[in-house]
Amino acid sequence: MREEPLSPVNSDSFSPATSRQSSSTIRKSPSALIGLQCHLCKTQFPAEASYVCGQCLGPLEPVYDYRAIRVTREEIEKRPKNLWRYLELLPIMDEPLTGLHSGFTPLVRCDRLAKRLGLSELYIKDDTVNHPTLSYKDRVVSVAATRAVELGFKVLACASTGNLANSVAAHAARLGLEACVFIPDNLEPGKVLGSAIYRPTILAIAGNYDDVNRLCTQVADRHGWGFVNINLRSYYAEGAKTLGFEIAEQLGWRYPRHIVSPVAGGTLLPRIHRGLRELREVGLVEGELPRIHAAQAAGCAPVVRALEAGLDHPEPVRPNTIAKSIAIGNPADGYQVIESVRTTGGTGAAVTDTQIIDAIQLLAETEGIFAEPAGGTTLAATIELVHRGVIQSGESVVVCVTGNGYKTMDVLDGRLAPPVRLGRGFKDFEAWWESTNGAGARSSSSTQPVA
Amino acid sequence: MREEPLSPVNSDSFSPATSRQSSSTIRKSPSALIGLQCHLCKTQFPAEASYVCGQCLGPLEPVYDYRAIRVTREEIEKRPKNLWRYLELLPIMDEPLTGLHSGFTPLVRCDRLAKRLGLSELYIKDDTVNHPTLSYKDRVVSVAATRAVELGFKVLACASTGNLANSVAAHAARLGLEACVFIPDNLEPGKVLGSAIYRPTILAIAGNYDDVNRLCTQVADRHGWGFVNINLRSYYAEGAKTLGFEIAEQLGWRYPRHIVSPVAGGTLLPRIHRGLRELREVGLVEGELPRIHAAQAAGCAPVVRALEAGLDHPEPVRPNTIAKSIAIGNPADGYQVIESVRTTGGTGAAVTDTQIIDAIQLLAETEGIFAEPAGGTTLAATIELVHRGVIQSGESVVVCVTGNGYKTMDVLDGRLAPPVRLGRGFKDFEAWWESTNGAGARSSSSTQPVA
Structure with a gap:
């Protein structure tokens, strides 16, 4: 190509x-x-x-x-x-008006992971600690929100099911912009709350993500709101x-x-x-x-x-x-x-x-x-x-x-090993310790290479 | 003084x-x-x-x-x-052996919050985005874990109910150290899981935090494990x-x-x-x-x-x-x-x-x-x-x-305003919009100073 x-x-x-x-x-x-x-x-x-x-x-x-x-x-x-x-x-x-602490997240050299994969030089670009809402969306929203203010929008909006809504609500809060987040009405309560804390207007639409997105396109056209992932998508x-x-x-x-x-x-x-x-x-x-x-x-x-x-x-x-x-x-x-x-x-x-x-x-x-x-x-x-x-x-x-x-x-519920339950006495600990032949605090993780 | x-x-x-x-x-x-x-x-x-x-x-x-x-x-x-x-x-x-991306978290100048409080120069020192486990504990554990390796400990341990256990488990994982986390047995499943993902040994003790702490002191003495908040506390x-x-x-x-x-x-x-x-x-x-x-x-x-x-x-x-x-x-x-x-x-x-x-x-x-x-x-x-x-x-x-x-x-459950529920048609949106007199996406937050 x-x-x-x-x-x-x-x-x-x-x-x-x-x-x-x-x-x-x-x-x-x-x-x-x-x-x-x-x-x-x-x-x-x-x-x-x-x-x-x-x-x-x-x-x-x-x-x-x-x-x-x-x-x-x-x-x-x-x-x-x-x-x-x-x-x-x-x-x-x-x-720039927002995102002054977003981005430049760690590039983590991962030698232990590399070894498990049979590689020699492996890095994780780690947006899990992006400021403030812990995802890469803090990058795109920072740019869209700043451009939205430049273009005169008073309301920052998006169609989303999670990370994007969190980020739009947070950056709008910091800028003092009104925020309106459109979500499908069957979202998990936890995801809704992760946006609600920043106090945007949350509209839960009776439909799936495609329905939400279609509605947002109409609202953007009619009301002139700045939808970060629709009319502001280029930025x-x-x-x-x-x-x-x-x-x-x-x-x-x-x-x-x-x-x-x-x-x-x-x-x-x-x-x-x-x-x-x-x-x-x-x-x-x-x-x-x-x-x-x-x-x-x-x-x-x-x-x-x-x-x-x-x-x-x-x-x-x-x-x-x-x-x-x-x-x-x-x-x-x-x-x-x-x-x-x-x-x-x-x-x-x-x-x-x-x-x-x-x-x-x-x-x-x-x-x-x-x-x-x-x-x-x-x-x-x-x-x-x-x-x-x-x-x-x-x-x-x-x-x-x-x-x-x-x-x-929630995706990990029931998929990880449960804790070891012990009484509170030192003898309870010692009994467990002996039952493991002194290997009690050894990780149960595989030491086999995965690659 | x-x-x-x-x-x-x-x-x-x-x-x-x-x-x-x-x-x-x-x-x-x-x-x-x-x-x-x-x-x-x-x-x-x-x-x-x-x-x-x-x-x-x-x-x-x-x-x-x-x-x-x-x-x-x-x-x-x-x-x-x-x-x-x-x-x-x-x-x-x-x-240093761990914490190579921990610390130096944002000091966020907060002018909107300052105004609400009647202050002129207010900053949040924001360890909510500390790498990798989103709390200040990544600082203390980085130092204790590095010193633990220097002092020859093979097992990194702690008594904890949350953030500390997350951080000990994560930093031990990165170092390839065994980790053993002691918790009270009535902890919320979510908090246990936030440590379990790093695959430490988790010992859930039938007792409260004081019981757990007392047991850990005995284990530290007897087994020579490095308890970050007990025998490694100085570091x-x-x-x-x-x-x-x-x-x-x-x-x-x-x-x-x-x-x-x-x-x-x-x-x-x-x-x-x-x-x-x-x-x-x-x-x-x-x-x-x-x-x-x-x-x-x-x-x-x-x-x-x-x-x-x-x-x-x-x-x-x-x-x-x-x-x-x-x-x-x-x-x-x-x-x-x-x-x-x-x-x-x-x-x-x-x-x-x-x-x-x-x-x-x-x-x-x-x-x-x-x-x-x-x-x-x-x-x-x-x-x-x-x-x-x-x-x-x-x-x-x-x-x-x-x-x-x-x-x-979980502490916010039921304490935030619920979403506005709407049908998926544009007319449903318009009806809501008109019912708010065009103020629909205006934040419901108070604009009164709190101080």
């Missing part, structure tokens, strides 16, 4: 109101944003709240004047440790690039050989790809792009199935998996995911719910990191790719873990 | 095996640790797994050769963003200093006027005090120490009651509060807490469970940060201190929030 150029052919055709050239003297932000462009037919638009091309209905994405970007590695390294350190390549016009999606930027910077301004990303609506994977290409375009990183692989649950794997069948567009499926946060049967950006995977020489892997649970446990017991099922999916897919020989032992691998397991503990 | 000197009178009396002077040529770590010393009678001991003075039964604490420390602000600022950036003042002899507690170091550094190497800290077993508050004094001792920060205030739940406030009654030692109480993570009726370091509060001109505040819930909600709806009940306690105590005039409007305040609300969602 041919790589499209990153730079626009003609930056003069964008609206002057959002052009860097015409307003650089008054703006505080160094963003090189010049407008939006259709991903398919390349028609250009000003940087407004547009998300669909008027010509061909393709998705719009921001365009930057890469030639104007002069930032160095050293300048970036001196900036605050948040997602805005790559401001030149983010689609806002003024100062929102750019927040996901920061995960790619950080991987390269945290590796010492180099690319790994492989990146494994979860796929839900398809926002993240293509933007990791785009972010990595942009770093090369502006001269910050050299070398060959990594192979980017798509991880999905077998119970909801439209992109992996499309990759296997040689299709350009995924066929919608009906989700049936414990990995709720990535259970999107009809991914909005599925086409772009497939394009990025093929362009980089990546592949896809779909894994069962049992493999997902096993991977959550493996990551916890080897590295002390507790992932939600989406993270278990990504690690399980990585193991699958090692088994298949796609990832080989001497190659560097980054596994993206995008949400925290403490938010989804 | 008189301030004791920080530097030991005679550093030559410490064991040469742990003395910096005698081994500085071979050690990789720049720690200035020279031994342990009784907090009460000042008797000196080598840096072993000792925690009680053989002379007077007082608690032992590490002693450093402050004169040997030459580190500058600039050198510290260049180091990795984790709790080990203050290595000179931490009690390990070699390289463990030093990890809490890093929270104080970070506050000063993140404020631009200055002290705030007030710090409000939760009090449970009493580890944290005196070590924040100690850390701040040490920064002055080694020349990194100048000025007057902040007033440090103790926050407790009214249902378990032995330290606040002792402060009110003018006692030096808290009288044990039987806890009855939703703030389980700070529900320790007989705090091990209660004496030191009272000493630090009095020395700095601080005070105490005890708050009801209703105030705690209200404060959790206030923090979430103004700043998008979701605290566990201990964090709600600290913020509610801060509000109380503002009401009392102890904290005044022009003074800078740092509020320590030490654990994440996503781990304790």
Whole structure:
């Protein structure tokens, strides 16, 4: 698959109101944003709240004047440790307003896990501790919320079943924006509460996620609210690039050989790809792009199935998996995911719910990191790719873990060994200890390599 | 209350095996640790797994050769963003082994919350996103676990009811150490699971927390396991200093006027005090120490009651509060807490469970940060201190929030407004919208100042 150029052919055709050239003297932000462009037919638009091309209905994405970007590695390294350190390549016009502590999450070198997988250089990109709502959504919402304020929206909204709603509600609270979260009415009470604490308006819709999404599109059109994943989607999606930027910077301004990303609506994977290409375009990183692989649950794997069948567009499926946060049967950006995977020489892997649970446990017991099922999916897919020989032992691998397991503990109910019950006397302890032949506090975990 | 000197009178009396002077040529770590010393009678001991003075039964604490420390602000600022950036003042002899992504959590400036409280400069020190287990315990466990390996322990253990067990299990997993977690047998299944995922041995003891703690003391003596909060307590507690170091550094190497800290077993508050004094001792920060205030739940406030009654030692109480993570009726370091509060001109505040819930909600709806009940306690105590005039409007305040609300969602069940339920048609939405007179997505939160 041919790589499209990153730079626009003609930056003069964008609206002057959002052009860097015409307003650089008054703006505080160094963003090189010049407008939006259709991903398919390349028609250009000003940087407004547009998300669909008027010509061909393709998705719009921001365009930057890469030639104007002069930032160095050293300048970036001196900036605050948040997602805005790559401001030149983010689609806002003024100062960041939220996300001042979001992003720049740990890239954790995992030697014990690597050994179990038969690898030598393995990292977890760990968004389980993203500020403030413990998932990668704090990146995309920070960007969408800041742009929403710039564009004059008074209400920040989304259609969601979990992490996104948490993040929208939290960032809106911090900004003092009204928030309205649309959810299917059969959500677990715990997930509702994880948004309700920030006191948004929560509308529970009698229908499934697709129904909710359809309603939100109508509300966005009629009421002019800023839906982060609908009319603000072009900006929102750019927040996901920061995960790619950080991987390269945290590796010492180099690319790994492989990146494994979860796929839900398809926002993240293509933007990791785009972010990595942009770093090369502006001269910050050299070398060959990594192979980017798509991880999905077998119970909801439209992109992996499309990759296997040689299709350009995924066929919608009906989700049936414990990995709720990535259970999107009809991914909005599925086409772009497939394009990025093929362009980089990546592949896809779909894994069962049992493999997902096993991977959550493996990551916890080897590295002390507790992932939600989406993270278990990504690690399980990585193991699958090692088994298949796609990832080989001497190659560097980054596994993206995008949400925290403490938010989804229900999936583990009844699946972990129960505690040992003892009386409170020292003799009770000693009796147990002797019954184990002095091996009582030895972990019951397997010491066999899994790969 | 008189301030004791920080530097030991005679550093030559410490064991040469742990003395910096005698081994500085071979050690990789720049720690200035020279031994342990009784907090009460000042008797000196080598840096072993000792925690009680053989002379007077007082608690032992590490002693450093402050004169040997030459580190500058600039050198510290260049180091990795984790709790080990203050290595000179931490009690390990070699390289850090865990916690390489723990600590250096956000200090969040909270202008919206400040306005609601009638303050001008308010910060949340936000350990809700500490890596990897979302509480301040990742600091103390990182230090205790590293020292446990140095001292040759094969099993890492603790007595705990929640956050500490999570953190011990996670850090032990990462180190490949055996872990054994002792808990009361009536713990909520969710809390057990939050440790079990890392696959430690979990011993559920038929008794309350005091029974568990007593048993652990016997096991530590008999089996030589490393209990982070018993025989490794001297080292463990030093990890809490890093929270104080970070506050000063993140404020631009200055002290705030007030710090409000939760009090449970009493580890944290005196070590924040100690850390701040040490920064002055080694020349990194100048000025007057902040007033440090103790926050407790009214249902378990032995330290606040002792402060009110003018006692030096808290009288044990039987806890009855939703703030389980700070529900320790007989705090091990209660004496030191009272000493630090009095020395700095601080005070105490005890708050009801209703105030705690209200404060959790206030923090979430103004700043998008979701605290566990201990964090709600600290913020509610801060509000109380503002009401009392102890904290005044022009003074800078740092509020320590030490654990994440996503781990304790059960306390909010039934206390938040339920979602609005709607049909899936656009007309259903419009009918609701009209019923609210176009104010549908307006937050229901109060806009009244709380102070």
